[in-house]
Amino acid sequence: ILNVEQSPQSLHVQEGDSTNFTCSFPSSNFYALHWYRWETAKSPEALFVMTLNGDEKKKGRISATLNTKEGYSYLYIKGSQPEDSATYLCAFKHTNTGNQFYFGTGTSLTVIP
Amino acid sequence: GAGVSQSPRYKVAKRGQDVALRCDPISGHVSLFWYQQALGQGPEFLTYFQNEAQLDKSGLPSDRFFAERPEGSVSTLKIQRTQQEDSAVYLCASSLAAGPHHEQYFGPGTRLTVT
Numbered sequence: 001i002l003n004v005e006q007s008p009q010s011l012h013v014q015e016g017d018s019t020n021f022t023c024s025f026p027s028s029n030f031y032a033l034h035w036y037r038w039e040t041a042k043s044p045e046a047l048f049v050m051t052l053n054g055d056e057k058k059k060g061r062i063s064a065t066l067n068t069k070e071g072y073s074y075l076y077i078k079g080s081q082p083e084d085s086a087t088y089l090c091a092f093k094h095t096n097t098g099n100q101f102y103f104g105t106g107t108s109l110t111v112i113p
Numbered sequence: 114g115a116g117v118s119q120s121p122r123y124k125v126a127k128r129g130q131d132v133a134l135r136c137d138p139i140s141g142h143v144s145l146f147w148y149q150q151a152l153g154q155g156p157e158f159l160t161y162f163q164n165e166a167q168l169d170k171s172g173l174p175s176d177r178f179f180a181e182r183p184e185g186s187v188s189t190l191k192i193q194r195t196q197q198e199d200s201a202v203y204l205c206a207s208s209l210a211a212g213p214h215h216e217q218y219f220g221p222g223t224r225l226t227v228t
Binding site: 004031032034036041042043044045046049051089091093099100101102103104105106 | 116117144146148153154155156157158161168169171172204206213214215216217218219220221222
């Protein structure tokens with residue numbers, strides 16, 4: 001089993017604050033990294049699919065960067081809103097593990113109005 | 114348009130019972146994944162289908178777990194002789210095409226509790 005770690009485990013921020021969290025994964029044989037947002041009582045929703053070292057992707061106030069050489073991805077949220085409250089999951093795909101995606105345990109974000 | 118649906122949403126089974134969990138992927142999606150999420154953990158890969166072919170079942174934890182997708186659309190995950198350690202949320206996801214560069218669309222999950 002490949003180790004995918006997310007930090008911090010949970011985060012509370014005030015509305016309007018910007019925040020970021022980390023997904024760490026093995027730096028060898030990288031294939032792809034996915035970010036998902038999972039709101040309580042809903043289905044996980046895809047945010048980004050990242051495949052190339054140096055990738056930067058943006059969707060509204062949320063953006064992500066990828067460093068495959070050192071094995072990490074950052075997710076940034078600018079001007080957090082209460083509707084951003086969710087668990088953010090990353091999923092790593094290795095070249096040598098068939099079709100398996102390895103998920104982190106997630107970062108739980110709570111935005112306080 | 115309809116997303117991925119799963120049924121039942123909640124299932125309570127007595128230890129030793131067999132259960133069947135259903136996944137209806139988005140129409141036309143080639144790839145289908147099953148994951149198991151234990152409390153406090155991230156989802157863990159169970160198995161992968163490309164159309165009706167089960168290409169990877171390396172994540173199935175024991176031979177009590179069986180999955181099928183006979184016509185390349187609906188999939189069923191069957192667990193025989195359930196044990197308490199099988200209690201988890203079972204997530205199904207589909208994607209339009211094969212390959213890890215395509216985002217996965219998840220269903221809401223089935224929460225299985227084995228008593």
